[in-house]
Amino acid sequence: MYLSEQNRKGWRLLGVPFLFAIFLLAVPIVTMTALSFWTQDYLTLIKTITFENYKQAWFQPVFQTLFARSLIISLTVTFFTILFAFPIAYYISFYGGKRKALWLFLITIPFWTSYLLRMFLWKVILGYNGVLNSFFDWLGVITEPLTFLLYNTNAVILALVHGWAPFAILPIFVSLEKIDRSLLEASNDLGDNSFNQFFRIILPLSMPGVIGAVLIIFIPCIGDYITPKLVGGPEGLMIANMIQVQFSKANNAPLAAALSVTSLLIVGIIAMAFVFFNRKYLRNY
Amino acid sequence: MIKKNSINNEKIVDLISIVKSFDHVKAVNNVSLGINEGEFFSLLGPSGCGKTTLLRVIAGFEKPENGNVFINGTNVNSVAPNNRPTNMVFQNYAIFPHLNVSENVGYGLRNTNLSKDQILKKIDGALKLVGLKGYNKRASSALSGGQRQRVALARALILKPRVLLLDEPLSALDKNLREQMQFELRQLQKSVGITFILVTHDQTEALTMSDRVGVMFNGKVDQVATPEQIYNKPETKMVAAFIGSMNFFETKCLEKSSKTVTVFHKDLGNVKLLKNNIFGVESTKLTIGIRPENLKIISDNLKIQSKSFTAKIVEKSFMGDTMLYSIKLNQSENNNTYNISISDIKNSPNPNIGDKISVTFEEADVVAYYEE
Structure with a gap:
């Protein structure tokens, strides 16, 4: 087959990312999907196709509970992260003046330490003898340490919202920066007060950033493993913890694979539906 | 509406x-x-x-x-x-x-x-x-x-x-x-x-x-x-200077009367200005301004009716509806060039670059500004 120089150059350029995509994305997913249709007897894989794993994954109450909890936690985290991130991004974009770069820099500072350390920090803050309890004790508003702060769903949500905030602030900031300020003057000139202006101009035009932030946070959150493990307690465990248990302690990799594929599907469907219903905001102006 | x-x-x-x-x-x-x-x-x-x-x-x-x-x-x-x-x-x-x-x-x-x-x-x-x-x-x-x-x-x-x-x-x-x-x-x-x-x-x-x-x-x-x-x-x-184009000449005040001011310029000679056309705070130095279209080239056989001076053409450009000449004055030492614009091209003399010409203008068209 004859290839022009340009064609060969094109294939060479495509080659590396293509191989990367095949071996690091497609192969693992295909392997995992294949695994989910098999069964495991102690250490041997039985490669006859069965839907038994999916039956368990979808219909056993414990898995249903964990899926539902993961979904709710993830949605709640996404909601609150955006809710807190938007005003911060808004402030930096509209009132940051010459210090915008400094503000953005400050926001990235927590990333200088590892995620694990940051999550441990929440244990220090929320724990039995933690910062908050000591502070309340010092104030004299409590007689014995509060125990509902740590090791539950709320702690997981709090820790995740904190951990993911910059991932929401940055895309929202970028889309706010892109808004032509003369549009705001125009809306003001046409009779809008600040409230109307926010909902008619600023919010719709910053939606690409908000949608991006939602996806960036929602998708990894549902599969988060370390946060519930550290601050979740038994009540805050999520589906990823169960997948880990199935893979290791329970020696049931096929069920773990089925659970993984299921959570992948859930995330995929919700994310696509979300983008679909917001597609009007994603036009290129 | x-x-x-x-x-x-x-x-x-x-x-x-x-x-x-x-x-x-x-x-x-x-x-x-x-x-x-x-x-x-x-x-x-x-x-x-x-x-x-x-x-x-x-x-x-x-x-x-x-x-x-x-x-x-x-x-x-x-x-x-x-x-x-x-x-x-x-x-x-x-x-x-x-x-x-x-x-x-x-x-x-x-x-x-x-x-x-x-x-x-x-x-x-x-x-x-x-x-x-x-x-x-x-x-x-x-x-x-x-x-x-x-x-x-x-x-x-x-x-x-x-x-x-x-x-x-x-x-x-x-x-x-x-x-x-x-x-x-x-x-x-x-x-x-x-x-x-x-x-x-x-x-x-x-x-x-x-x-x-x-x-x-x-x-x-x-x-x-x-x-x-x-x-x-x-x-x-x-x-x-901003509106249209204007030729400026620096002059000295010679004489003031109730309605006119007479100024002197080396090339233009004595120019009698209408007080209505003079602006600024009174002083002895005036800059007078004449629009390029208010300067006319005199053909040799025509008698000079009003103010006139001689100059040399250094540039000539055809703009379609008008002909634009750049001229230099004879007496003044400075290298300033001035513009003449002729809209009635057909009925005007058509001198070339390097030619010496006589230029005339109406004193009533001249505006002037006192200098500090």
């Missing part, structure tokens, strides 16, 4: 001693200016002269640190832009990209308590007015430059403002479209009867469209007058 064709002398906008600075530079320096109800007023000046700032002060986007803004007799210093009876057409038109033509044009009406049907009717009316009938559902990203400008106009006019502010609305359009829009804007202003205040750096635009023009330099308004007055009797040297 309000039908009002005659200009009455009520001031719809009255600016009193407006001062506005940015980083200690006075963009607008103590400007007082009155704009009449129903007139087409242009603020003309080079970029950075403060004309846009002044417009934004009227709109309410800039708060002056000194002075008062009256609109329709009310002091609006502390009134926000959304509550002022003014609307603006922005330089880049500021069309809302996420809204279609109808939604853009009807944007301001959503802040009124009109019903949906009334709003739709008004949108249709406004689109018809600017020549965009049937464009209702068009996406704003699918509009051309001229169409965007029409949408911006319709969006502002639909609210029936007392004053429409236009910030260099034509500068982004190509030459043909710009000339067409100049004409249309003028027609539109006459038909709706709303006061238009236009900011522009294009003198032709200001002169052809306006009832009155205010010429600004360095944050100050140098002259406010009709286009004819601005052109024929520019009151400061800067206005004279």
Whole structure:
């Protein structure tokens, strides 16, 4: 087959990312999907196709509970992260003046330490003898340490919202920066007060950033493993913890694979539906 | 729309001693200016002269640190832009990209308590007015430059403002479209009867469209007058140099009488100036100005009727409807060149580069400025 120089150059350029995509994305997913249709007897894989794993994954109450909890936690985290991130991004974009770069820099500072350390920090803050309890004790508003702060769903949500905030602030900031300020003057000139202006101009035009932030946070959150493990307690465990248990302690990799594929599907469907219903905001102006 | 064709002398906008600075530079320096109800007023000046700032002060986007803004007799210093009876057409038109033509044009009406049907009717009316009938559902990203400008106009006019502010609305359009829009804007202003205040750096635009023009330099308004007055009797040297082109000659004052001042120039000789044509604070030095079209080349056989001087042609360019000559004077040591523009090419002598010519002018056409 004859290839022009340009064609060969094109294939060479495509080659590396293509191989990367095949071996690091497609192969693992295909392997995992294949695994989910098999069964495991102690250490041997039985490669006859069965839907038994999916039956368990979808219909056993414990898995249903964990899926539902993961979904709710993830949605709640996404909601609150955006809710807190938007005003911060808004402030930096509209009132940051010459210090915008400094503000953005400050926001990235927590990333200088590892995620694990940051999550441990929440244990220090929320724990039995933690910062908050000591502070309340010092104030004299409590007689014995509060125990509902740590090791539950709320702690997981709090820790995740904190951990993911910059991932929401940055895309929202970028889309706010892109808004032509003369549009705001125009809306003001046409009779809008600040409230109307926010909902008619600023919010719709910053939606690409908000949608991006939602996806960036929602998708990894549902599969988060370390946060519930550290601050979740038994009540805050999520589906990823169960997948880990199935893979290791329970020696049931096929069920773990089925659970993984299921959570992948859930995330995929919700994310696509979300983008679909917001597609009007994603036009290129 | 309000039908009002005659200009009455009520001031719809009255600016009193407006001062506005940015980083200690006075963009607008103590400007007082009155704009009449129903007139087409242009603020003309080079970029950075403060004309846009002044417009934004009227709109309410800039708060002056000194002075008062009256609109329709009310002091609006502390009134926000959304509550002022003014609307603006922005330089880049500021069309809302996420809204279609109808939604853009009807944007301001959503802040009124009109019903949906009334709003739709008004949108249709406004689109018809600017020549965009049937464009209702068009996406704003699918509009051309001229169409965007029409949408911006319709969006502002639909609210029936007392004053429409236009910030260099034509500068982004190509030459043909710009000339067409100049004409249309003028027609539109006459038909709706709303006061238009236009900011522009294009003198032709200001002169052809306006009832009155205010010429600004360095944050100050140098002259406010009709286009004819601005052109024929520019009151400061800067206005004279900015509007059209002007030949300046430095002269010394010889003699003053009640109606005239006689000055002397090495080449031009004694020139008798009308006092009406002299501006500035009296002194002994004057700069006189003669427009290139007021200088005429004398053919050899013609008798000299009025003032004349001799010069040498150094450059000659054919501009289509006019012939432009660059000349040097004989006596003056400096290397200045002066311009003559001849519009009646056929009936004028046609000298070549290097030729010596005699040039004549009418003393009544000469304007003059006292120098400090």
